Amino acid sequence: MKRGWLGCSLLLAWLALLAVPAWAELTLRDDRGVTLHFDRPPQRIVSLLPSLTEAVCALDACSRLVGVDRYSDWPARVLKLPRLGGLDDVQIERTLALKPDLVLMSSSERVSERLQALGLKVMVLDSQTHADVQRTLVLLARMLGEPAKGELLWVAIQQQIGSAAARVPARLRGRKVYYEVDPTPFAASEDSFIGQTLKRLGMGNAVPAAMGSFPALNPEYVVRAQPDIIMSGRAELATMAARPGWSGLRALRQHQTCGFDTAASYLLVRPGPRLGEAAMLLADCLAALPPLR
């Protein structure tokens, strides 16, 4: 019995040691190639990109955020933080007044240069692919003083994507998806992070990687490609058949479509820690598609 207690307390002590973040001075490089030096983990963070806001919160550091951009809306608690405008019209004065010890943003030369000139520490992180998201999460976790959490979070995301893939009916495997990001039309190709998620779900893509991540398409291209499944915003989907020549699209006629509402669309287009959730959303829609007659 005594030995059991001793073992337990030793285990507890070891866990407590693990829980105390081991923090030494840290030097990191951001996506501009700029080297940033941290004496201690940042405690007052401004995030000017929704996916980075989500990443900070997913790494349990939401309480360290002191301001976010106007599009950050997840988790709900960030809605209470001061809103600092968009990426290209950041409220510089307000950002400075919040006295952040770190500003996270995607690349926008003018804003990052101006904020840096005013003495703020700026970290630029751009995610285009799954690998980028993993790298960003790991980097953020190290910087936040919780190095283990980055990989853990990535593993959890991978598991979620894995179970999403298991939900996709076997009959749909390899079917070509046309994912419309914008009715211009801009599509998510194989190369984009959305395309990579679809690939993990076992789906094909109507737009090959060679065309770039999010290429602008000629509407003709979609008609010719005859995608098996069409995914887009719900409102766009409702009027899609009225586009010249699109009424003949098999996917539309056979209701092989996924229309997402605004909140879901935002979730799907953010390369952040909710990639797994996005995969689930896609898989749920795929699983609910009516079988072909």
Next chain:
Amino acid sequence: MNAELVDSRRRRRLVTGMLLAALLLSALGLMVGSEHLGWADLGRADAQLIIGRIRAPRTLGAFGVGALFGLAGAIAQGLFRNPLADPYLLGSAAGASLAVVLVLAGGALLGRHVGSVNLAWLRQLGLVTAAFGGALGGVLLTLVLARGAQQTLRLLLAGVVVGVVLGACGDLLTTWSPAALRGRQTFMLGSTAFLDWAGVGWLFGGLLLALPFSGRLARALDALSLGEDSASSLGLNLPRLRLLLVLLLALCTGLAVSQAGLVAFVGLVSPHLVRRFAPSAHGFTLPASAVAGGVLMLAADVLARGLIAPQELPVGVLTAVLGGGYLLWLLHRRGAMR
């Protein structure tokens, strides 16, 4: 004699009024912003930083940008003998916006395909230099297409062609790189939010160069206003003078655009304001239009910051509303007088 006395009194009144407005608006410029700062806050370091390094350069810079646009507008209207001429007429706007898109899209397109090391020069070039170079490049292209500044009509047509073609190139690039679209949009709307002390230095350095130089060309503009034939008969070397005026116009516009983007209407409206209150020779109209442009831009900047604080309106939207409103009022009054 009497009429001259009245004229000089009106001029003096206009200048005094504008200088007072500039002082008042500058003071407001230091007070208005997204943060409410009272006298008690002035001891705080962050308040000093906000006022000293954000509001002060922004306020002075807004005046400088407006002054350059006002001067450029007065030059353009004198050069083309057309009250609707605007500093962007010779392709500077399209050139600057294409250069901005090139830098933005270059970063996005090359970023994926080339290592980040090769991008260093693009980054160092920056949007400010690119916009300046683009504006000058646009005007030079116009000059080449018009085969110099021999003929006004040729110059105008070449300016229109360059504007359309460079604008289309910009559109083409944003199709390839949608990421550049957002930055381009911000540039087209104009903004004073990023003006820093270095920018203020450039703007006022430019003004200090351009104002005396324009003063020396004022008599040529006066002669031009009598018609090209009369100007030639006065012994003026018109092609050379036109070339100098075009270069001055390009320099003023390029400098202003590089710091604040494509701000609408300031260049068009300022000379109108001056001519309306104190019709005069170019020796007065040119510097007075510069001051009027500065005051207009200051007013727009203070309103942009204050109207929906803590959020901010794009300053170009306000100059368009203010300037457009003024022109409409002018049209309405002229219609009523007939």
